[in-house]
Amino acid sequence: MLLALLQAPSVIALFLWMIVPLLMTIYFSFIRFSLLNPDISGFAGIENYQFLTEDESFWPAIINTVILMGAVLIITTVLGTLLAVLYDRKFFGKNVATLLVIAPFFVMPTVSALIWKNFIMHPVYGLCAFVLQKFGFHAIDWFGEYPLASVIIIIAWEWLPFAFLILYTSLKSLDNEQKEAAAIDGASPIQLFFYIVVPHLKRATGVVVMIETIFLLSIFAEIYTTTSGGPGHATTNLAFLIYSLGLQQFNVGIGSAGGILAVILANIVAYFLVKMLAQNLKGR
């Protein structure tokens, strides 16, 4: 009895945190509710969902969300794996180099976005423009010409250390004897990579993909500080769309409908993640 009391506060807090906002989102998504037009009210049925899916920015936002997520996932896992393999050997000053590689993960998102936007990608004063011009090329107006790609580069830079750190940790647990045995049997480094390293990293890669997916669904600060979703809707993702509908245009109903879609997307991913974690749970 007393023991249950130790656990109760956390359970209750998390239960409320899980259920109350979600129920409210569901409820809001089915009523007419705009803070700018308090007179309009009542049950809306699926009107909000209809309105949302017919909005010209909706499908671009969904497509942008998927592209952004997919691109960042591919870049971070592929480069992360290569980096992990590269760092899985002894070299001079390895500890310091590792610190440099993981550093971007500790930079707050607003700072990373502004560093890239101003110092690296600025079309006039950015380093990229400086280097290109030095070699006789035209400077690139990153956020004007390739807005989504620019945002992807920034976010991939932030998450590469995460993928690297986890894949590298997992790689360290790979049995060296296995690698040596394969090498003695005449396996080439490429065979070694595809038949021993990649299968060993499968599980860790799964974890990276799932955790990144959940965070990438809510990518917001980077877009907010660099492009504000523009030009046009070029960099508007689901998170930014919900923000602009709900908090900028104060249309609570439609914003909530978008929220529900995001929750459904995340739950599909979460289902697999929880299943994987369950296998791993040991306890004592």
Added chain:
Amino acid sequence: MKKYENLIFGIVAWIVAVIIFFPIFWMAITAFKTEQGAYSPDLIFVPTLDSFKEVFSRSNYLGFMMNSIYVSVGSTLVCLIFAIPAAYKMSFFPTPKTQSTLLWMLSTKMMPAVGVLVPIYFLFRTFGLLDTVVGLIIIYTLMNLPIAIWMSYTYFCEIPAAILEAGRIDGASVWEELWHLLRPMSLPGLSSTALILIIFAWNEAFWSINLTSANAAPLTAFIASYSSPEGLFWAKLSAASLLAVAPIMVLGWLTQKQLVQGLTFGAVK
């Protein structure tokens, strides 16, 4: 042959490390330039602390920094107060339901923030929590609680229950048992848990931007205000960013090893 190979790969690894770190290095350099000098890519310049002085005198930088400290340390403390008893119970007195409770707690972490942004904003408006430090502490506590419970649970599980039993047989009271046996043994693990929670809360930018403005804005939200075109003062932006990022990066480097466990909920060790 093997020696050369390692040397070459070592050089490649270092080049990659330098490229990845470069934007941060560049920000740090720019912080010591003058506002005019910030726009030129010169590496040779006379370093100045003007931007730092400007940041402190022109804006309420200290206020935003204090908000960041209140919010991250505050939420971490509340988190631990909730998490430690729960993790203690679950690891030393598990029931058949403990596993699924833990997994359920983790699954609350998988709710995308954007899915509940609208109702949270609304609730905050109703209860007067918008733009308050207390409001952010509540959100960050709930956001970090599953990680806090999970990590402390893992650390408690590493402590052999037999040691506590031995203490009990020797006549230690429950309180003595907790204070003299459990506390010293779990302190290293719990402090790295605390550091990781602080890092997460410090760098959180979704809720801080959406729920705060002038009063309770922590550094993440303050620095977002440099994104407007009229706010383009690169040297000052760099100085403000450097101060905001440096302490947390040191913490991050210190907790590198535990970080992997904390981030993957123990799925990768």
